[in-house]
Amino acid sequence: MTGSRRRGWKAALIGVLTGSLVVLLGACGVVDTDDDRRAAEELAEKHFPGQLKAIGARTLFPGSGGSEVTFAVTDDRDAVVRLRIDTDRAEEGTCDRKDCAPALAEAVRRGREQAADFRTLKGAFDDCGYEVVALGPTGAPPYVVAELTNATVTKVLGEIGECVRGWVAASGADSRLARAQGSYVNVVSPSVADRRDRGKESWPAVMRLTRSDLLASLTKRAYFSASYGIEAGRVDTTGSARAVRPFRESQKFGDTVQNAVKERLRATYPRVVMTTYQGIWRLEPGRVDRQTGYVLFCPEPDARGRCVNSDDAALVTTDEHGRPVGKIRLVHDVREGTGMLRLPPY
DSSP: OHHHHHHHHHHHHHHHHHHHHHHHHHHTTOSOOHHHHHHHHHHHHHHSTTTEEEEEEEEOTTSSSSEEEEEEETTEEEEEEEEEEOHHHHHTTEETTEEHHHHHHHHHHHHHHHHHHHHHHHHHHHHTTOOOOEEOTTSOSEEEEOOOOTTTHHHHHHHHHHHHHHHHHHHOTTSHHHHSSEEEEEEEOHHHHHTSOOOOTTSOHHHHHSOHHHHHHHHSSOEEEEEEEEETTEEOTTOEEEEEOOHHHHHHHHHHHHHHHHHHHTTTOTTOEEOOOOOOOEEOTTOSSOEEEEEEEESSOOTTSOOOSOOEEEEEEEOTTSOBOSOOEEEEOOBSTTSOBOOOOO
């Protein structure tokens, strides 16, 4: 009887807490986004009649409160407009701490601009035979599909470099891209791209290609990031690339490198201590199974047995698993005092 009564009290308590949570969330406007969406639609119809169609809304709790309402643009199938709005603040004429009308106008301007930039990017890559299958959250970098092997890496990087050259030229000499010092393109394997979360074709292209679930489906396996230098609007189409690994795989790679280098350094520095520094590992030209990067170390530990603000580095080339191949080159005085690293280029 006592056990039954105790279970009854637990059930009642859970019910009360659950009900209180629902009331609390409802008071915060978290249970649904209906009011925010309705207010945003009314705002859109008032200032952009017939031009915007609400296609979604998500709550912003527990960040700033309210919702982010997403609109398609009726005369631009690529553009997406996102407006952050809270009905309580909207009644006072504010959206995301700004006046609602100017905030919406800015969101529309930004959405149209991003769509135009996307078409420029897509056109350049379509012309050179590479489909853009995703975009970074801000509209860059683009993601394309290719199988990089020792036999193909030089050719593929050169072809993508020509895409970047076309992209820069089409963007115009005064564009942010042309004035930049470099550009990046992420390259995913066909097997990963085939299983990506494609979303709905009816969604605006910029919305569909920048979704976090799409990017997650493309980056759950290792991929390559190709970089191209830009100087005065001219692109070095040769490019270079680095492997980008998921967190656990990256940690395993780093541990393998550091442990192997530590063993080699013991002959010179018996008390050597490695840091957990994970730098950039660039592919060797013409190879995807050889990559070069730095690891940091201290010839001996500090008073607490640690390696802090290391001033010594080892430049090492490894295979794809992190096992060193060839000689290790030591570089000293790589830090400005206890501040920034000054690792020589390689």
